[in-house]
Amino acid sequence: MQEKSRRLALLALVLVAFALALFKASSWHFGYGFRLPEPVLQAAVPVPAPESKKFRRGMRGGANPVPSGRLEPHLVSGIGRTADAVSLVELKDGSVRAFWRAAGRGGAADAAIISAVFDPAANSWSEAQEVSGRAATRRSLRRQIGGVDDPVATRAANGALWLFYGTDGFAARRSSAIVLMSSEDEGLHWSAPRRLVTTPFLNFGTRIKAAPFVYADGTMGLPVQHQFITRFPEILRLDQTGKVIDKQRLASGGRAALQPLVLVRGEKEALALSRAENAERRVLSMATDDGGRHWQPAQTSGLRNPDAALAALALQDGALLAVLNDPERGRESLSLQGSVDGGASWRELTRLEEMNGLGNAGLAKSQCLEVTAHLLRSSDPALRNADAAQLSLRLAAAGPQVLRQGGCHFEFSDPAMIRTGNGDIHIAYTWNRTFIKHLRIDQRWLTQRLKEPQ
Amino acid sequence: MNHTDWLGLSGFALASLWPVLHLPYIRRLDTLRRLLFAAAGYVLMMVPLFGLSLAGWLRGIIGDLSLTTLLLLGSALYARLNPAATPLWDARERASLLLFISVMALMLYPFALGWGPLDPYRSGYGSIGLIVMLALLALWALRRGLALLPLAIALAVTGWSFACYESTNLWDYLLDAPLALYALGATAGGLLQQAIRRKRA
Numbered sequence A: 001m002q003e004k005s006r007r008l009a010l011l012a013l014v015l016v017a018f019a020l021a022l023f024k025a026s027s028w029h030f031g032y033g034f035r036l037p038e039p040v041l042q043a044a045v046p047v048p049a050p051e052s053k054k055f056r057r058g059m060r061g062g063a064n065p066v067p068s069g070r071l072e073p074h075l076v077s078g079i080g081r082t083a084d085a086v087s088l089v090e091l092k093d094g095s096v097r098a099f100w101r102a103a104g105r106g107g108a109a110d111a112a113i114i115s116a117v118f119d120p121a122a123n124s125w126s127e128a129q130e131v132s133g134r135a136a137t138r139r140s141l142r143r144q145i146g147g148v149d150d151p152v153a154t155r156a157a158n159g160a161l162w163l164f165y166g167t168d169g170f171a172a173r174r175s176s177a178i179v180l181m182s183s184e185d186e187g188l189h190w191s192a193p194r195r196l197v198t199t200p201f202l203n204f205g206t207r208i209k210a211a212p213f214v215y216a217d218g219t220m221g222l223p224v225q226h227q228f229i230t231r232f233p234e235i236l237r238l239d240q241t242g243k244v245i246d247k248q249r250l251a252s253g254g255r256a257a258l259q260p261l262v263l264v265r266g267e268k269e270a271l272a273l274s275r276a277e278n279a280e281r282r283v284l285s286m287a288t289d290d291g292g293r294h295w296q297p298a299q300t301s302g303l304r305n306p307d308a309a310l311a312a313l314a315l316q317d318g319a320l321l322a323v324l325n326d327p328e329r330g331r332e333s334l335s336l337q338g339s340v341d342g343g344a345s346w347r348e349l350t351r352l353e354e355m356n357g358l359g360n361a362g363l364a365k366s367q368c369l370e371v372t373a374h375l376l377r378s379s380d381p382a383l384r385n386a387d388a389a390q391l392s393l394r395l396a397a398a399g400p401q402v403l404r405q406g407g408c409h410f411e412f413s414d415p416a417m418i419r420t421g422n423g424d425i426h427i428a429y430t431w432n433r434t435f436i437k438h439l440r441i442d443q444r445w446l447t448q449r450l451k452e453p454q
Numbered sequence B: 001m002n003h004t005d006w007l008g009l010s011g012f013a014l015a016s017l018w019p020v021l022h023l024p025y026i027r028r029l030d031t032l033r034r035l036l037f038a039a040a041g042y043v044l045m046m047v048p049l050f051g052l053s054l055a056g057w058l059r060g061i062i063g064d065l066s067l068t069t070l071l072l073l074g075s076a077l078y079a080r081l082n083p084a085a086t087p088l089w090d091a092r093e094r095a096s097l098l099l100f101i102s103v104m105a106l107m108l109y110p111f112a113l114g115w116g117p118l119d120p121y122r123s124g125y126g127s128i129g130l131i132v133m134l135a136l137l138a139l140w141a142l143r144r145g146l147a148l149l150p151l152a153i154a155l156a157v158t159g160w161s162f163a164c165y166e167s168t169n170l171w172d173y174l175l176d177a178p179l180a181l182y183a184l185g186a187t188a189g190g191l192l193q194q195a196i197r198r199k200r201a
Helices: A002-026 A053-059 A134-141 A365-379 A388-402 A443-451 B003-020 B031-046 B054-062 B067-081 B091-112 B120-124 B128-143 B148-161 B177-200
Strands: A082-090 A096-103 A112-119 A129-133 A147-155 A161-169 A172-183 A194-196 A206-208 A220-226 A232-238 A244-249 A257-264 A270-276 A282-288 A299-304 A311-314 A320-326 A330-339 A347-354 A412-419 A425-431 A435-441
Touching: A002 B128, A002 B148, A082 A425, A082 A435, A096 A147, A096 A161, A096 A425, A096 A435, A112 A147, A129 A134, A129 A147, A129 A161, A134 A147, A147 A206, A161 A206, A172 A206, A232 A257, A232 A270, A244 B120, A257 A282, A257 A311, A299 A320, A311 A412, A311 A425, A320 A412, A320 A425, A330 A412, A330 A443, A347 A443, A365 A388, A388 A435, A435 A443, B003 B031, B003 B054, B003 B067, B031 B054, B031 B067, B067 B091, B067 B148, B067 B177, B091 B120, B091 B148, B091 B177, B120 B128, B128 B148
Parallel strands: A082 A147, A082 A412
Antiparallel strands: A082 A096, A096 A112, A112 A129, A147 A161, A161 A172, A172 A194, A206 A220, A220 A232, A220 A257, A232 A244, A257 A270, A270 A282, A282 A299, A311 A320, A320 A330, A330 A347, A412 A425, A425 A435
């Protein structure tokens, strides 16, 4: 009798458990289709033209000058810590907030997520402030972490700012996971970080790099990379509270498609681009034409890249932009490329950085530092007329990085790119593993440049 | 401390107690003293030292333990604290659960970690198919006279429904990597023993 009662009680427990689970699962649905970016509303803020002849030449596309070519560089990050992995997001007042990872001599263990705001009217960056770090993240998550990693900022459907960043486990980046924090006041204050569980094996090996996109139902797609044992690109889907509700594999392991980003081209069309370790030295692309329900297998695109991080953007007129390194020049050059045929073909719109060839030119250390000083002056208006003492601090930080391989090697990497409400394109990237550099490009110049014949 | 952190940290506090309760000195204590010792050990594991508890250090390496692991840990600790009491589950019950975990682990981990284009982990995000499959399995196990397996499945599914952990994926409530390794080892060992016995017979 007792055994029978026990079995009945267990049966009741099982039935109640599954009734609850089915109720929860039935309320957990989402659709496919993309939300298009907000249209450009504000008038473009005039951007002061740069003084450097070299940059003017670059923006005017060499032999084909464009009247309103504009580019205003700034070094965003401060001195004393190396900076990398920048992410940009537009604030409600039209300013741009940047986030990046800064590390001191302790490397990953003392890395922190830093933020600063660019005021387009004043054409200047605010002082950088720490948003989160290893100790604060460890305390909030109530678990040991090895360090903090790449931040990615975005605006959620409810209007809040969301900041994702990676945390390394005991196996460094192979064991990385993603955490999320949010801000209701445009980044002045942040919630405690919350961990996203994205893989079944110890939650190891999910890294974030590219900006999220929004589905038509307000849920968010987060392009990520799985990198534990095998490497493949995925899309995590988050509901409006930031909970993971789905994940979708874009390519199976072995294709070595890394750091995917998604360009929304229409309500049903999107293109995912991914850097890759392939002999062709080309970016891989994966397309969808059913709102993200299915993604076509990875194909080699026409975009050349030496397996380095890239940033890309879809404009409202259908044109695509990408910022990336050139495979023949390594990371010593960085170019802005455009496509007007949906990514079938790409052409360079302007070279943002070009320091190729100096590495093996046999420059003496003093000559290399002279070149670096010149580059620093042209990278920030505040340094343009700076005295030697002011410049020396920056040079002391950048010099060892440029000289670290014995030659004179420059490196421009990890780009991020957004389009703000006034149509301007903001690009930021890691400048010689030392600083974050920011450029602003006027959409009128860009539109004209895209229309020019090849 | 929110409930997901408490449950996650408690799993490691309980897991740490299990080997300690096997120490010869502890085994000589009476039940009340063992209970007091276990309670003190639990508190020690949970109290933050220099900003982080010992359980938090382990949690940072392994991640949260599944509810199935907690059920087995709870049963094992009960047996350690009450050596005179009848074990909660007999060998058949335990073997059935470990076989189930082994099969699920083989279905999940290789594919979720990138072997092939399919990702079974995705089904843990509210897939009706996975829930129905687990329900049928639990009912079948009940009909076969098993209790531990349906209890473990029901516990995992209920925990997922109430979001007891920070994970939103049902698989994380059913099994975890340490449990999968233990289950695979125990199941393989059991099958090997059976084969040896048959050969000798």
